[in-house]
Amino acid sequence: MENVKAKKKYGQNFLKDESVLLKIIESMPKADRTVVEIGPGLGDLTKQLVKYKNVRAYEVDTDLISILQSKFANELDSKQLELIHTDVLEAWDKQKSLYDGNYDLIANLPYYIATNIILRALEDDNCEHIIVMIQKEVAKKFSAKPKEKEYSSLAVIAELLSKDSRILFDVPPESFDPPPKVMSSILFIKKDLGKTIDKGFKDFLKAAFMQPRKKLNKNLSSKLPKEVLKTLFEEFDIAENVRPHEVSASLYSQLYKRALIYGRNEEN
Numbered sequence: 001m002e003n004v005k006a007k008k009k010y011g012q013n014f015l016k017d018e019s020v021l022l023k024i025i026e027s028m029p030k031a032d033r034t035v036v037e038i039g040p041g042l043g044d045l046t047k048q049l050v051k052y053k054n055v056r057a058y059e060v061d062t063d064l065i066s067i068l069q070s071k072f073a074n075e076l077d078s079k080q081l082e083l084i085h086t087d088v089l090e091a092w093d094k095q096k097s098l099y100d101g102n103y104d105l106i107a108n109l110p111y112y113i114a115t116n117i118i119l120r121a122l123e124d125d126n127c128e129h130i131i132v133m134i135q136k137e138v139a140k141k142f143s144a145k146p147k148e149k150e151y152s153s154l155a156v157i158a159e160l161l162s163k164d165s166r167i168l169f170d171v172p173p174e175s176f177d178p179p180p181k182v183m184s185s186i187l188f189i190k191k192d193l194g195k196t197i198d199k200g201f202k203d204f205l206k207a208a209f210m211q212p213r214k215k216l217n218k219n220l221s222s223k224l225p226k227e228v229l230k231t232l233f234e235e236f237d238i239a240e241n242v243r244p245h246e247v248s249a250s251l252y253s254q255l256y257k258r259a260l261i262y263g264r265n266e267e268n
């Protein structure tokens with residue numbers, strides 16, 4: 001590795017395994033779309049990406065920015081690569097999207113903000129695909145299917161906003177320098193563009209999965225009166241003892257819409 005000390009506070013684990021880099025490139029959609037990379041680091045993945053695509057990369061670390069500027073002088077000159085020195089979450093706060101046109105997000109993410117980044121990308125209208133390296137545990141939470149024990153509010157959100165979400169392959173700690181403490185996975189999401197979910201529904205899901213091993217009706221009792229819950233469960237033929245991970249995304253969506261109607265009726 002170059003003479004750079006990896007900074008823990010920025011979640012820096014540099015991917016050094018060439019075969020993993022190539023597998024990420026193979027999984028990239030073929031369409032001629034710009035790629036957004038979050039955290040180019042020392043530029044190992046960037047080097048592969050710019051061979052095939054125009055790339056916009058967001059990097060927060062000033063020391064890495066100067067390394068990248070000299071490493072990619074030609075690509076920066078020819079505008080094949082655009083390097084933006086900022087915290088990507090701040091960029092998302094300031095502008096609605098990380099890129100003006102449609103793009104694919106391909107990155108080895110900083111793990112300390114990985115969940116947040118994926119949720120932002122899912123709600124970024126211009127983002128078409130998300131192909132990211134993250135902790136295996138988090139990848140499972142986004143890609144699990146109903147009835148699997150990892151099925152979570154994140155999986156419900158991912159399912160409602162995408163056409164496909166799955167783990168492509170796992171990557172062991174030895175593939176990085178320094179090695180992270182956990183196993184990693186590449187998560188692949190193909191978005192269903194135009195789909196949205198509102199804040200009220202996200203709050204509803206948060207309540208539904210508040211205590212994931214408890215009964216769903218117990219968790220939802222913080223949001224809805226007992227009688228309304230009973231009627232809803234009967235209407236949708238949901239067993240009284242069902243757990244949060246046993247209900248499908250579309251059923252959650254229907255339950256929420258119906259609960260809103262009951263809420264409105266109660267106000268009148």
Ligand code: SAM
Pocket residue numbers: 010011012013014015016038039040041042043044045058059060061064086087088089107108109110111113
């Ligand atoms: N892409 C490189 C690779 O594969 O070796 C580095 C990946 S490393 C896991 C995460 C990268 O994200 C680091 O370069 C780090 O500085 C950068 N990073 C951390 N927090 C960030 C933030 N808030 N905004 C933009 N980049 C960030």
